[in-house]
Amino acid sequence: MNRPSPFLSPHAHSLLTRSKYNDLITRDLRLHSESFIIDFDKLEPSVITALSDHSYEVALDLLQPDIQRCYLSLHCKSACALYTEFFELLVWLSDCAEFIDLFERLSESGPSEKLVIMLRLFALVEFSLGRLYWEPQKHCANTMKSLLLAPELKKLLGPNCILVLELLFGPVNSMNLRNLFWHGFVSPCDIEEMGSAFFYFPFAIVLSIGKLLQYREFNTARPSRSSEFLLQQASLDCSNICSGVLLADLVAAHPAYITSFSAYFEFIDHLFSVNPIPYLDALCVILVCLSMILRCEFASAFDWLDGRYSSEERFFVTIDGILQFEAVDLIPHPATVTHFESFASSVNIHAMAVLCDILSAENGPRIRDRLSHGELWFSRSIQVVDNSCIFERVDHHFRNSAELLRSCLVSILESSSKLNQDSVVPHRWFPDYIPVFHPIGIFVLEVSQINSSLEEFLTLTNQKTDAFQCRFSLEFWFPSASLGFTFCQSIVIDQLWLMVSTWSLLKTDSPGVNWSLRPAAIVNRLNIVLLKYLNALQEMAKVVRRVYSRSDLSSRQLASKDRMETCIKNLGEYYCWLIQLTTLIWFYWLGGAAGSSIREKLDVLSSQVAPSVSRDRLIGRLDRTSDKLHMWIKKSKWESINSFFETFPSYFV
Template identity: 25%
Template sequence: MQQPYRPAVSPEVHAALYDGMARRLQLPSPNNVVPDGYVLGAPVSWPAFAAAVANSDAPGHGVDCAWTVALAVDRHLRAAPEATCERFEALCSGLPHGAALPPLVRTHWATGHHYISFTLLVTVLERALYNAYARCNDGVKSNMILRDLLQSPELVEALPPGYLQLLRLLFFPSGLNLRNLVWHGFVAPMDFPGCFGSLLLVLLAEPVLLDNASAHLVYASLPLFAPSTAPLCAGTRDLVATLDLDTVFAGASVQAKARRRLVERSIDAFQSGQTLFSLFLSIPVLEYLVRCDFVRVNPSVPRGMAHAQLAAYYSTLDGFGQRSQHQVLLARTLFDSDADLNRLYETLSPSALAASVDLFMCAAGPNVRAKLCHGEVDLSTLWDATPSGTTTIDICAALVLLVLLERLCPSDHLLAVLHTYTSQFHPYAMLQTELGKAATALTTFGHQRRTVYAYTLVPVAPTVMCLEFVADPSLGITEAGARMCPTSNIPTVRFQTIPDGLLVLSAALAPYQAVLASRGSWFRPVNEMISYTSALPDMDLQALNEAIPSSTCMLAILDACQQHLTRYAKRVAELYDLLATGSARTSHRRSLLTNVLYLEAFESMLTVVVGLVEQLVLQSVSPAGIPVALEPIPRKLLPFVVSLHDDKKSLEKHLQASLQLWQSKALRHFLLQ
């Protein structure tokens, strides 16, 4: 028996969305708002619209007024589509993303592709409104949702009252909520009233939005994927080139089949290299499919969650700025109970889950749906056919298509392509990666220390020593012995010379090194090249929380350690070259001497720092979590590690700060665990 088709909206939302069309003959006259003979760019009487809305407090009257204006402008603009396109092209240069708009209007709006037109135009409108807000506010407020934007004092002051009232009727949950219905996948192209795409052209032509001063506002940058992900695009192209969509959609619901043309267009755009355009088409479909699966596999959630509800928060893919208010489809736990796990994590393949969490949930990831929907991504390349396969947008588009197709009809070929993907942006994955990079940096640094800068101390007089480099004994630095040798073999808290300070630091680090060695950590004193082996278990998203405590802080520590190792090695190499070429002055020789003596302690100290981070990450994913006593450690380590870059500090000052850290109560708690 053939399934009946219904949009994925509740009866109340269905009534709000479509009853205006059913009451078309009873709608108020738009003549006072949209004059006869209206052309795009001509004035619209927003005060008249505000008066029309205020004329009645009957339920749905405001929405009826919005329908009236939308139908009127659609009739006028489509009476002369070529003229409308020309007028919009002349106006849109003052809009954000203005260069991308003429092809959109000519290719999609003028030819009746209402859903696609609206999806892109509403993105531009939101960015234009945000720019108007930022100009008034003289600044930027992150994570500002559209509802809050339209209630901000800045836009209340800047926008004509009737214009603002219409925006609220179109986009508020208490009104039509059109942006969310489209972008969160609740309506298919066949469900969408085309007149609202025409209305967006009129709204974008409002003079308050046409301000070239907005050009100084930069667009969001997207994080890079690892080079190892580049083959995904080629694999995806090979897959979809032979894809039989009849087979893919054979077992799909009638609601999913209503979105087939979007999938086809998304694949065509991806194959032609228009990967940014592909994302605009595929993401709402993916969200619809994920929501259906979420409701199906989680028996405890209300069935109504699969449909848009009137004046209620929707269940969404990523919960942009609102995760505390509603169910996020890709959250590990269910919204009403932290104890109930989201069974979607068991349904998605490991690679599809990793891709989905990376794309939509991770703070460090591309957050691609939110950034596209809110107009944060530069659309200047929207129509460019550049199939490089290496940009973040390319890889995002490939991953979205792969996960989408897996939801519809998994195949061995598809799974083989998707299987190559591993998490890039989950904090745990990033920490794993950065720990590996830090280990490599330490290995390289240690190898140079033990080979190029290995030295012997040769007495040349009762109080004078010569530091000779083993690799080239002809190179040496002769100085007072007190600059090279400790005055005592017994370390004390106080020190008078650099060698004494290094001895004290070595003694302070020894207990930490012993604990790390006892736990089998790679980050312990090493005297030869040993390949890095991680103490961390493989990543399991079903067991991991979405966040790792202090992950941002720990990532910053690891990054700083790598930078310091590179910078310090470069500085020593420059001084060594001056000595080797005979260009070194006395100050250069003394600086090289001090730095060479410090090399081993510096390496040991950063090895312990990285080892501590590894142990904290390991404990964070254990059932017990990080002990409370150890929670302050990342916050203590970060400012210290960053301060190592301060060239204005003498080595004595650095040694004093180091001893203060390693002898502190906060860090010594680690030795007691």
């Protein structure tokens, strides 16, 4: 198929570039001070009919006079004049300063900056629409797709306004601007073909909605997620990252469909060369480029070249879909181990581990998700000084994310390029990065914390780990396993991507398969359980310190202390057993063996699928035991703990 765009379907390309090819006689357009306002209730019946029928090509052609009028009315206005004269139309936005900043930049922008402006504007609009009817403790739509279906929003804005929003952001056969821009389908040449007029239209829509809401009641209480995000940013260590490599040089060694984004990569290089660095702009473009390069590498590795493109017939291949392996379900032929290994070899597995940690992990920053949905906004006041709008800059808040993701982009480009791999400089920062948000990283972190807390506890009580390494057997669950394994946090960066790739190859997601055969379910369940064991051990250490610090114990308290000391030995043996158990689970149920390939991991996991009932029982009883131990320790029920160990480990079998 001869495609007019590197990644857009012919239909999407036709819609996005439609405005440029409409020759309008601008002198016939009568302009006034508010010509950029669209009265949704007065749209032509033919426009409403076309929008209602989802005939978006027809609707766009009919709306060209409005698009052109908005452009002619807005492009000659300064941002400061817009703010001072029409502030009341902007109060519904979560961050008015963001709107003014983006509008001010539009008139002098090239394709790459237009990309940034649209990305940030779409995010601002989405969140602001979502908070119009938001209430605490009430389930409210929080994505553009859901918002446009929400009856509350339709009641507030009216059906005609919703129809226009659907044209811009609606179903897959609409302009679908948010998804096409944020998921990396719109190239610099596409933006040039769109012309200048259309880019003012979303700004006009924002102002028109403000006019519509001017005398209506709406909510503005939905909070930002920025405070939570900033706490997570502090945990991202970027001190060892070097930014010396130019992305533009790396892209030059790639195929033509990748180099179609060269202007974006050059723009990132430019942004990192200025002072101060506009980290938020850089982060937005980096995310778009990551989406594009991973989609292309995924499509190539899985022998599915159509996956590079947008489509009206299927879901897009997105970075989230790749990291969570949902994109595999879109492939029209069976995905094999060879496909997965090909993809792993064409991208940097360490970079993929970082992306899993900070982009897709449920409890992580989910940077792309939060940013693209407008959740990371800041409340900023605006001052007018000498016909300029002055407001706080927020770029520094995004420094760690931008630096980290740029380095991931560099690594992936190097891995997938035609460059001689011997000339590629290894990235020394990867071994220092410890995933702490992904369930795999959390699992290893909690086991490491239990191990450290156990050593401190045994030192406190003058016990030695060597004394009770092998009292309890693990053969029931691992009959032929070696017990000589150890693992630590530093191996997670090497193993994470290979492990989750292997998990997606296991045929364990059908309704009839027990949850305990799904590694993702095991690790999520165990993370909850291990945290309870860590808390119980730390509580025991507090009790021991309190008892050992007293010299005035009564005879009854001394007897309790004796029972506690018996309990200390039992607990030490139990926690040593727990660490051995989780280590074997890591290797045999999760596929964490160092140095093994996806195929080797799959062989190990497939050979361990038989004892599903015993797995289920084991993890369930581990969970109940953790609750009991914590309760017994807090209440000094030493007899209960010692009685429990009389039946251990048969209780777990």
